[in-house]
Amino acid sequence: MEIPRDSRVYVAGHRGLVGSALVRKLEGEGFSNVLTATRDELDLRDQSEVSHWFKANRPEYVFLVAGTVGGIMANSTRPAEFIYDNMMIHGTVVHAAHEYDTSKLLYLGSSCIYPRAAEQPISEDELLTGPLEPTNEWYAVAKIAGIKLCQAYRRQYGRDFISAMPTNLYGPGDNFDLVSSHVLPALMRKFHDSIGEPDPEVVVWGTGSPLREFLHVDDLADACLFLMEHYSADEHINVGTGVDLSIRELAEKIRDVVNPDARLTFDKTKPDGTPRKVLDVSKLNDLGWSPSYDLDAGVRSTYDWFLASLAAHDDLRGFDAAEVA
Numbered sequence: 001m002e003i004p005r006d007s008r009v010y011v012a013g014h015r016g017l018v019g020s021a022l023v024r025k026l027e028g029e030g031f032s033n034v035l036t037a038t039r040d041e042l043d044l045r046d047q048s049e050v051s052h053w054f055k056a057n058r059p060e061y062v063f064l065v066a067g068t069v070g071g072i073m074a075n076s077t078r079p080a081e082f083i084y085d086n087m088m089i090h091g092t093v094v095h096a097a098h099e100y101d102t103s104k105l106l107y108l109g110s111s112c113i114y115p116r117a118a119e120q121p122i123s124e125d126e127l128l129t130g131p132l133e134p135t136n137e138w139y140a141v142a143k144i145a146g147i148k149l150c151q152a153y154r155r156q157y158g159r160d161f162i163s164a165m166p167t168n169l170y171g172p173g174d175n176f177d178l179v180s181s182h183v184l185p186a187l188m189r190k191f192h193d194s195i196g197e198p199d200p201e202v203v204v205w206g207t208g209s210p211l212r213e214f215l216h217v218d219d220l221a222d223a224c225l226f227l228m229e230h231y232s233a234d235e236h237i238n239v240g241t242g243v244d245l246s247i248r249e250l251a252e253k254i255r256d257v258v259n260p261d262a263r264l265t266f267d268k269t270k271p272d273g274t275p276r277k278v279l280d281v282s283k284l285n286d287l288g289w290s291p292s293y294d295l296d297a298g299v300r301s302t303y304d305w306f307l308a309s310l311a312a313h314d315d316l317r318g319f320d321a322a323e324v325a
């Protein structure tokens, strides 16, 4: 069902990687009533603030894409923030959407919900079949609770709340901080920082052998709108490309785009995390959706965006203002 373009559509987390891509997508599709609130205006961990905001704004459609998010190091060193913030944000927004009669809500989880030893490619029914990856189990537990929240409100109150599980994402608006970011923006920045050095060297964490799948955030935004319009069921649904590569291959790809002179070294004292997590995306493909970016084009266009943002002194996440001045 096509959503009327004048509907009140709330993007929770609109300044993030995913939220900003969703706002671009919705505006590009002619949505004229996209609702947003900054963290200063609305702390999504606070039920009374969130309920008050829903009462005042009555969103008809909600994209729940806010959260405390980060790469392997942030997840392993800040477990309390990752479990508390995400459980609270999922709970407050889902509950307020029920209280104030939101027509439909899409909740975004993550491929880290699946067991570390899940069968590959990972189909939706691998959920809760085995132990989680220890570097991100706190975040994964909160993300699994988000799926269960949507199912519970669906079953008890008949709410049309759905869940999508994306693979690792990248693109414009990513976090480039060297400690808290995910691998793709981290390596892009490291190669960029190595330009002009006499013997450019980039340190890759871990062994380089883990396998990961990467989806461009504009493809994810497209999939989110597609699911909002075409999917309504209890079970969560995977969103990805179904194609993976090793971290070494990813590093070589980014090196070739950013600084072909750089040499790779591997810091094996850093964690590898889960050995492989590639999603089975046949369920989404069967509904008629597939991604449009390939990884080479996506890395190149993201680096073009990165350079343009630096040149324009735009706000690049993970950089001090002084670094881009």
Ligand SMILES: NC(=O)C1=CN([C@@H]2O[C@H](COP(=O)(O)OP(=O)(O)OC[C@H]3O[C@@H](n4cnc5c(N)ncnc54)[C@H](OP(=O)(O)O)[C@@H]3O)[C@@H](O)[C@H]2O)C=CC1
Binding pocket: 012, 013, 014, 015, 016, 017, 018, 019, 038, 039, 040, 042, 043, 044, 045, 064, 065, 066, 067, 068, 069, 085, 089, 108, 109, 110, 111, 166, 167, 168, 169, 170, 175, 182
């Ligand atoms: N990035 C990835 O590779 C993946 C992401 N996901 C999921 O996608 C969703 C979005 O992730 P992503 O866009 O990468 O994350 P970002 O960190 O880029 O964005 C998160 C957004 O949530 C907002 N937010 C966080 N805490 C609060 C709060 N207490 N109150 C109000 N707003 C808050 C942030 O606001 P502010 O701008 O003020 O910080 C920001 O806008 C998350 O659910 C994540 O789990 C899933 C798989 C992979």
Ligand SMILES: C[C@H]1O[C@H](OP(=O)(O)OP(=O)(O)OC[C@H]2O[C@@H](n3cnc4c(=O)[nH]c(N)nc43)[C@H](O)[C@@H]2O)[C@@H](O)[C@@H](O)C1=O
Binding pocket: 069, 070, 071, 072, 073, 075, 110, 111, 112, 135, 136, 139, 167, 168, 169, 180, 181, 182, 183, 184, 186, 187, 203, 204, 205, 206, 210, 212, 247, 270, 271, 272, 273, 274
């Ligand atoms: C999306 C997903 O993201 C997280 O899981 P992850 O895929 O393990 O996260 P990552 O992107 O940080 O790392 C991927 C791989 O890459 C290696 N690696 C090399 N060099 C760098 C590096 O410089 N930075 C980072 N971050 N990783 C590096 C790193 O050692 C690892 O082997 C979850 O915690 C959770 O948040 C989640 O759901």
